[in-house]
Amino acid sequence: MGPFYFAWVNQGTPFSPTLYREDEVVYSFAIEQNEGEAATLQMEIKNPLVGLLAPGRLVWAWLSWSDGTTVHPLFFGRLISVPDDMFGEVVSLRLVAMPPDFIEQKRSVAATLQARPFYDPVFVEPARRLDPDTMLEGRSALWHIDRTTHAVTVSDILVGEDGVVDIPEAAIPYDSVKMSVDQAPLKSVAVDATVAWEQEAHGSVDLGTQYFRSYSGDGLISSWPRPDASLGQGWGVDYSLAVDVYNVAIAQTLSMQGSWTNPAKKHNPGDTISINWSRTTPVLAGPYYHAILTQGGTTGHISENPDEKDEPTSTAVMTDVWVPEWLVAGSLVLRYDAKRSRSENIRFVLGADLQPVFTDPGDSAADFAQDAELISLNGSVGNEGPYGVFRGDWQAGASYARFDYFMAPDGRAYSVLKDHVALSSFSAQQTATLWQPDKRYNAGDNVYSGGQIYAVLVTHVSGGSFDPTSLAVNGTLIYDLRISQSGGAQLYGLMQNFRGHWAASTIYVASDTFLAPDSQYYQVNTGHVSAATFDPFAADLAGRMLYALLLNPPPIGDISRSNYFPSDRGLWSVEHLICRARAHLLLRARAVKVSCDVPFPIALGLSLRKNAIVRDRRIPGGYALGKVVGYSLHGSGDSGELMGNVSIGCAVGNGNAVVGLDGEPSYVEDGYVSRGYQLYEGATTVLPAGDVAYAAPIAGTVDDGLVFPLDISQAVVSQRFQTASVAQQEAIIEAYQGQQKDQQKDTYIAAGVAQQFLAQLLADQAQKKQQQIEAFIQALTKTPTWYELVLRPVVNGPFAAEYDVSTSALMIPRQIDLANT
Amino acid sequence: MPSLEPIVRPFVGTQTTPQPGVATVAAIVPNVVVIAGASGSGKIMHGSYNSSLTVYNKKRPKEIKN
Numbered sequence A: 001m002g003p004f005y006f007a008w009v010n011q012g013t014p015f016s017p018t019l020y021r022e023d024e025v026v027y028s029f030a031i032e033q034n035e036g037e038a039a040t041l042q043m044e045i046k047n048p049l050v051g052l053l054a055p056g057r058l059v060w061a062w063l064s065w066s067d068g069t070t071v072h073p074l075f076f077g078r079l080i081s082v083p084d085d086m087f088g089e090v091v092s093l094r095l096v097a098m099p100p101d102f103i104e105q106k107r108s109v110a111a112t113l114q115a116r117p118f119y120d121p122v123f124v125e126p127a128r129r130l131d132p133d134t135m136l137e138g139r140s141a142l143w144h145i146d147r148t149t150h151a152v153t154v155s156d157i158l159v160g161e162d163g164v165v166d167i168p169e170a171a172i173p174y175d176s177v178k179m180s181v182d183q184a185p186l187k188s189v190a191v192d193a194t195v196a197w198e199q200e201a202h203g204s205v206d207l208g209t210q211y212f213r214s215y216s217g218d219g220l221i222s223s224w225p226r227p228d229a230s231l232g233q234g235w236g237v238d239y240s241l242a243v244d245v246y247n248v249a250i251a252q253t254l255s256m257q258g259s260w261t262n263p264a265k266k267h268n269p270g271d272t273i274s275i276n277w278s279r280t281t282p283v284l285a286g287p288y289y290h291a292i293l294t295q296g297g298t299t300g301h302i303s304e305n306p307d308e309k310d311e312p313t314s315t316a317v318m319t320d321v322w323v324p325e326w327l328v329a330g331s332l333v334l335r336y337d338a339k340r341s342r343s344e345n346i347r348f349v350l351g352a353d354l355q356p357v358f359t360d361p362g363d364s365a366a367d368f369a370q371d372a373e374l375i376s377l378n379g380s381v382g383n384e385g386p387y388g389v390f391r392g393d394w395q396a397g398a399s400y401a402r403f404d405y406f407m408a409p410d411g412r413a414y415s416v417l418k419d420h421v422a423l424s425s426f427s428a429q430q431t432a433t434l435w436q437p438d439k440r441y442n443a444g445d446n447v448y449s450g451g452q453i454y455a456v457l458v459t460h461v462s463g464g465s466f467d468p469t470s471l472a473v474n475g476t477l478i479y480d481l482r483i484s485q486s487g488g489a490q491l492y493g494l495m496q497n498f499r500g501h502w503a504a505s506t507i508y509v510a511s512d513t514f515l516a517p518d519s520q521y522y523q524v525n526t527g528h529v530s531a532a533t534f535d536p537f538a539a540d541l542a543g544r545m546l547y548a549l550l551l552n553p554p555p556i557g558d559i560s561r562s563n564y565f566p567s568d569r570g571l572w573s574v575e576h577l578i579c580r581a582r583a584h585l586l587l588r589a590r591a592v593k594v595s596c597d598v599p600f601p602i603a604l605g606l607s608l609r610k611n612a613i614v615r616d617r618r619i620p621g622g623y624a625l626g627k628v629v630g631y632s633l634h635g636s637g638d639s640g641e642l643m644g645n646v647s648i649g650c651a652v653g654n655g656n657a658v659v660g661l662d663g664e665p666s667y668v669e670d671g672y673v674s675r676g677y678q679l680y681e682g683a684t685t686v687l688p689a690g691d692v693a694y695a696a697p698i699a700g701t702v703d704d705g706l707v708f709p710l711d712i713s714q715a716v717v718s719q720r721f722q723t724a725s726v727a728q729q730e731a732i733i734e735a736y737q738g739q740q741k742d743q744q745k746d747t748y749i750a751a752g753v754a755q756q757f758l759a760q761l762l763a764d765q766a767q768k769k770q771q772q773i774e775a776f777i778q779a780l781t782k783t784p785t786w787y788e789l790v791l792r793p794v795v796n797g798p799f800a801a802e803y804d805v806s807t808s809a810l811m812i813p814r815q816i817d818l819a820n821t
Numbered sequence B: 001m002p003s004l005e006p007i008v009r010p011f012v013g014t015q016t017t018p019q020p021g022v023a024t025v026a027a028i029v030p031n032v033v034v035i036a037g038a039s040g041s042g043k044i045m046h047g048s049y050n051s052s053l054t055v056y057n058k059k060r061p062k063e064i065k066n
Helices: A103-109 A133-138 A217-222 A365-371 A567-591 A725-735 A744-750 A755-782 B022-026
Strands: A004-009 A027-036 A040-046 A060-066 A070-081 A090-096 A141-145 A152-155 A164-167 A176-182 A188-214 A230-232 A235-244 A252-262 A272-282 A288-298 A315-323 A327-355 A372-379 A388-394 A405-407 A413-418 A432-434 A448-449 A452-456 A479-482 A492-495 A500-501 A514-515 A519-522 A547-550 A592-599 A611-615 A623-636 A641-649 A657-659 A684-686 A691-693 A716-722 A787-791 A795-804 B007-010 B032-036 B047-055
Touching: A004 A027, A027 A060, A103 A133, A103 A152, A133 A141, A141 A547, A188 A217, A188 A567, A188 A716, A188 A787, A217 A235, A217 A327, A217 A787, A230 B032, A252 B047, A272 A315, A288 A725, A288 A755, A315 A755, A327 A691, A327 A787, A372 A567, A405 A500, A413 A500, A567 A691, A592 A623, A611 A641, A611 B007, A725 A755, A744 A755, A795 B022
Parallel strands: A164 A611, A188 A372, A327 A795, A388 A405, A432 A448, A500 A514, A657 B007
Antiparallel strands: A004 A060, A027 A040, A027 A623, A040 A090, A060 A070, A070 A090, A141 A152, A176 A592, A188 A327, A230 A235, A235 A327, A252 A272, A272 B047, A288 A315, A315 B047, A405 A413, A413 A492, A448 A452, A452 A479, A514 A519, A519 A547, A592 A641, A611 A623, A623 A641, A684 A691, A716 A787, A787 B032
């Protein structure tokens, strides 16, 4: 028996002494494995004259070799197909060392590869984010499958994880050493990446209460912005109230009268017998302008002479006018819903620190095209999936804020359109919020208290307890009982695609989104009925992934941010882009390939997770160190020869390293804030691999300078109250035409005015009075007062920024020294 | 030997601030102007005063005319 053993086994059979047998007569074998591939075994065996792929036959096999004392497992694999030459005495078999759970193993390895800076889902489309191969795009590594254990790992393309096999010159057949420049090394990779997001911010700005004095305050009150009104460009009114502090609008006129009668029983001529007076005057709480419009009277006279006619009564008449000044208390809370398209572009050229391999004919374009690559990427860093805070299942009595979303008892998801406190039962058409003390309510809101729904008629701030008979300052009712919820703004908006928490055995359709047990949001790619447990890698029978990972919360974190790349998460993206360029450069830096035959015992120790040193005087420097990119083990019964062969890829760098600089803190004193928030002028950062450094971009302003959340100083450009009441007062005084005569009809008659002139005189008198009134109105309209508020737009953009990032050269190991003499 | 000690070189980079892109230059949206109150005409209120005073008189008896 031996030295080779070949045993057909069941899938998954571990290597053990029971396999030291020869199920087939092996004439020759060749094991071969190249980088990124599974090992294969090509064998020539004596034709067993059976159907090797017959049902029930074992198709997995172990090949092992005994060195006399120890049995070494060489290969474990599965028969690929029936032999080509089935009628020969000798048939050829081909087996592959591919584990049946290769995909699953890759995924579990991939889970460990999603680390900064090598992986960044920002630059991967959602459907490919869970693809293990995308995890390697930023790494200088390839998949590796062990040919006996079938363990799936990743292995770096320059530095093997399992050590170095040193092959002494004496062990290498002289003629077998070959060295070639396998590929032109890449000198530089240019990266041009753009990320886009929708900058979104929601908030309110309280302008407080402002007091306006004006003789035409009615206009201010009637045109004061209404609650829930839209002002344009992302601005709206959250709460507003204009109060007529002096109650001018509802001022009443008071009438008084008095009389006196002489109580004496005996009178002498000339004694006053009676006095009657009446006065009509407005009742005003504030200042006012007052003027007499008309004044007149009649003179009485008496005489003892019985022939003269007496007029014992004298009269005085006067009409006057009041122009009250208004005091308007205007409160305004504005709401903004900012939306701005933003993009940031980052560019850099990563050069490689290489030994000269070819002579450069010049800076011709063709030369550049051969030695340089361009990586163009687009990424999304904004919101994916639902926006807001997921509150789980709807709860009675809970306080909900705008943009919260929840699962309702009806099984559907809703987003909250208005801040409110939920009632005791859910209704999708809900308009009423549970009444609460000390809350602002706008006219048009619906509130719920004591089992009833009330419409809010007057904008107000609620008191300590609910009273349906509360009156506003002008005496009107604040609340009005409603019999239904109709007529108010709805509190909930149906979310079409969000399905809440993932559930087992549930029908999902494409575009549905859900929150998975792993706390990530996913979107459904293809319709299906979900399994019993959640698997983000679940696929349908055609192998299509069922779920796409959504980035929620978004990579930018706070979606109201004005910049991405200068943020800590943004630097992750910058570093990842450098890693992608680095992976391309390192792969192509293995320009020199050295191969040689090696004795079988040495070849046994080779794997694609190792480096090898090939020693030969003919190699510049006497040796070449490289990553094993391929090896083979072969044996032949005819010649009795057992031999191995190895190929290594050698990086042609200069073996330098790079260090970063801390820079000087420029924002605040060092140590005051954590490093992520500190600006360090001149700071450079070295990536974890230690072979490349970059200077972080610094945030700057490329837009209108708004930083959310907004405060008054940012939101308001100007606030102006046009024309003070003093100017109006002056205009009113100027408009006063003086007292007019006010004669009674009887007076004219008494004065002997002819009947035909009487009507004209009275008409003139009335007209003059009317003219005076109109002059006052004109004075007020000529001196209008208004409040002007100028706000900065928040729905604008797009805003775009460009960064040119400086990077060090990528330091590449000197695995072979081509310049060594 | 292959494990050559690398020569460590410090990297002095230039930190960049963003340059405005083309889209930013085109992004001019006018300010939002809110005006309240220009249309007011005030309130004019009227009052009046009336009084009368009546005195007593006693006529002489009328003389008998011849």
